[in-house]
Amino acid sequence: MKTLVIGAGNMGSAFVQQLHAAGHSVSVTARNAEKAAALAARFPGVSAVAPAGAARDADVVIVATGYADAVPALRGVGDLDGKVVIDITNPLTADYMGLTLGHSTSAAEEIAQAVPEAQVVKAFNTLFAQVLAAGPDFAQGQTASVFVASDSVVAKDRATALARSLGFATVDAGALKNARYLEPLAALNIYLGYGAGLGTSIAPTWIHKA
Numbered sequence: 001m002k003t004l005v006i007g008a009g010n011m012g013s014a015f016v017q018q019l020h021a022a023g024h025s026v027s028v029t030a031r032n033a034e035k036a037a038a039l040a041a042r043f044p045g046v047s048a049v050a051p052a053g054a055a056r057d058a059d060v061v062i063v064a065t066g067y068a069d070a071v072p073a074l075r076g077v078g079d080l081d082g083k084v085v086i087d088i089t090n091p092l093t094a095d096y097m098g099l100t101l102g103h104s105t106s107a108a109e110e111i112a113q114a115v116p117e118a119q120v121v122k123a124f125n126t127l128f129a130q131v132l133a134a135g136p137d138f139a140q141g142q143t144a145s146v147f148v149a150s151d152s153v154v155a156k157d158r159a160t161a162l163a164r165s166l167g168f169a170t171v172d173a174g175a176l177k178n179a180r181y182l183e184p185l186a187a188l189n190i191y192l193g194y195g196a197g198l199g200t201s202i203a204p205t206w207i208h209k210a
Contacts, residue, residue, distance in 0.1 A: 019166070054077040060085075061084065065089065079117075086155075086159050087120055106176075122147075144203040150175070
């Protein structure tokens with residue numbers, strides 16, 4: 001796929017690394033152009049691009065910014081009409097130990113409302129950047145899961161295919177409104193990682209009896 005990663009922080013860097021390794025076409029843009037350029041330079045064939053018009057040729061746009069920056073960043077990359085946008089954000093409080101939205105809405109729904117021309121899908125928000133960068137394989141043959149929620153069949157299918165191409169298991173989490181459950185799940189994961197001291201080599205998943 002032709003992918004555009006918005007953001008050159010920990011999550012953006014992990015996405016660029018894994019998308020490149022999986023053979024996708026990757027462009028990266030960020031508020032800090034030098035940071036985006038330095039990230040792109042680490043991987044042959046990855047391009048750092050200016051925000052304006054960056055989404056033009058992308059099959060998938062991954063918004064790897066903080067939630068507060070997501071809508072401005074998306075509006076800055078050009079026409080999103082019909083574009084699949086993967087929202088990985090969580091609306092975290094300043095101390096990262098709580099959420100600023102919940103129950104009646106979610107970050108994903110607010111983003112979808114702000115950019116209604118895009119096909120928004122919630123995915124990857126329950127993974128630490130360290131897990132994304134290291135890959136999906138855990139001990140004893142376990143594979144980390146990506147939960148995928150969207151009102152768009154196309155967006156859900158594309159995000160699912162993308163996650164599987166990176167080696168992750170996927171869980172169909174239903175409609176976009178179910179991001180109201182996925183974002184608190186991510187918050188619990190963050191608490192367990194940092195608040196409870198379990199570290200960042202953890203990930204929520206779903207298991208099935210044979």
